[in-house]
Amino acid sequence: MPLQNRSSKTRRRTILLVIIMVLIVTIVAVLAAVLLANETKETSRQLLQWKGRGTTKNLQEVILGRCYNYITTVNPELRWRNRGTRQDVTCPQTPSKAVAEPGIEPRDKDCQNIWETMQKAFIYKNPCNITTEDYQPLLDLTSHPIPCNKSLFWSKTNDLVHRYTKTSHNFLTLEDTLLGYMADGVSWCGNPSSPGINYESCPKWSECESNPSSVYWKMASKMFAEAACGVVQVMLNGSIEAGAFRSNSIFGSIEIFNLDPDKVSTVQIWLMQNIGGPASESCTGRSITRLKSILEERNLRVSCEDNYRPVQLLQCASDPDHADCRLCTNSVQ
Template identity: 55%
Template sequence: MPGSRRRQRGVLLAGIALLLAALVLAVVLASVFMPGREAAGGQPLRWQDRGTARSLREIVLGRCYSYLAERHPALGRDTDCLKIWESFKYAFIYKNPCNTTAEDYQPLMELAGHPIPCNKSLFWSKTNDLAHRYTKSSHNLLTLEDSLLGYMFDGVSWCGDPSAPGINYESCPKRSECESNPVSVFWKTASKRFAEAACGVVQVMLNGSIEAGAFRSSSIFGSIEVFNLNPNKVSEIQIWLMHDIGGPQRPVQLLQCVRTPDHQDCRLCPSSMETP
C-alpha cells in the first residue's frame, strides 16, 4: 500500500507545517501586542513611564552620604554607602522589570534599615507634601521617606533590562503595565518593614478633603502598612484627618498658611473680630 503510506505521510507533513505556522504567528502577535516588547537590534524594552535617572548612582550615593553626615551621624559607623549601592543595583540590573520580587530587595533592606524610635512613626496617605513639610519643620516624627531607605530613593525612577547595559534609561513600566515593577515592589517592601518596626503611639495623616474618602484600601497604607502594625508593639494609633485650607482647624494649619497666606483663615484676627 505504498500510495496510502505516501498520502498519510503527506497529511502528517501538512499538519506539522500548519502547527509550525501557527506557532510562528503566535510569536509574532505576542511581540506586537504584549507590553514591554523588545525592539530590534538588542534595544531596551519599551514602557510608558519615565526611564531610570541617568545619574542614579550619584543620586543614591550622594543622598546616603548626606543622610549619614547631617541627619543620622550615629549610623555612619556601621553603614557602608557603597555596599548599599551595590546591593540596590543587583536587585534589578539585567532583569525583566515585570519580574521583581520582595526577595530581590532583602539584602538592601538589611544593609540600609535602622530602628525608628517609639512614638516617632508617621504614616500618610494622599498627604505627601503636607506630611513631609510637617516632619521637616517639627522634627518630632519620622515618615518612611525620613528614614535612610526612603530618603535615598524618594522621587527616583529606576528599572532593569535584559539587554546591555542592564539598566533601562529610556522607559520603565507603569504600575498599570505590570504591578511587580522595581519601584512599586521596593516601596511596598520598605513600607511593610517600616510598619513592622513601629512601636508606641503611631500617627497617621489622612486627607479628609478627598471625595472618595480619606481611607483607601488600595493605598499602601490601607493595603500594606495598616496590616503590618504589630499590636504587641503599637499601643495607640492617632489619626489626623487633614482638610484643605478653609476646613476645620488642624495641627498643620500654619504650614498650609505659608502656601496661602491671604486666605481668611490665615489672618491673625478672624474677620468676625476685626474692628470696622
C-alpha cells in the same frame, strides 16, 4: 587522453559545485544572522517601551550621595553598628534613642555596598519580574531603629506631610529613613540586554505589579510599619472626593496590617483639608469610619482630629489671610 580530459572536466565541475554550495551556505548563514540580529534589536526595542519615566540619570551618584549625606548629617546615629544597638520598645513618653552596647565600635553604613546591592536587585532583569528576594539583602543592609512615638504615615498628603516633618523634626515618615531617603523621587529599572539598565522608560505601577519601584516601596513600607511603636500618626487628605482612606493605597493595604498591636498603643489620625476646601470628609466620614473599624479589629486604639492645628498653621503660611487661618479670639465687651 580522452579519458583524462573527461576526468579533469569532472573534477573541475565537482570543485565548482562545491564552491557554489559553500557560497550558498555562506549567504544563507549571513542572511540568517542579519535577520536574527534585527529580530534581537526589535525585541530590545519592545522591552524599552514602557509608559513610565526611565531610570534617573546618574543613578549611582544620586544614591551614593544621598546615602553619605544621610549617615553623616541627617541621621549620624547610624554610625553605630546596627547589630550593636538596642532600642527600648516599652515606648516611654520620651522617645528612646539607640544605645551602643559595651564593646561595640562605631562604624558607618557601607554606602558603596548598599549601592551595589541595590543595583544587583534589578540590573539585567526583566522589570516586571522583580521579587522580594531580590531586595531582601538591601533591606538587611539599610535597616535601622525608629524611635517610639515618632512614626508618621501618610496617604495623598505627600507635600504637606514632608513640609511638616522638615519644620517640626518631631516625626519620621518612611522617606525620612535611610531606605526612603535614598529612593525618594528616583526612578530605576533594568533591561535584559546591554547595558542592563533602561534609561528610556520603566513600567508604571499599573503596567505590572512586580516592577522594581513597587516591590521596593512595598517592602520598605512593610518594614517601616513593623518598626513602629508607641503612639503613631497618620496624615490623610480630607479634601479628596473619593474618600480620605483608600484600602488599595500603600497605607491601606500594607502599612496598617503590619502595625504590631503589642508595640503600638494608639493610632492618631490627622485629617487635613485643603485651605479653602473642599471639605469632602471629616473624622465622622464613611472612609474614616471604615479605617477606625479595621484598626480596632486589630486591637489598636484610634483617635481622629480634623485639621490638626500645628499642620494647619503650616498650610496657612502660604495663605495667612484666608478665613480658615484666622485665630479665634474672645471679644471683651
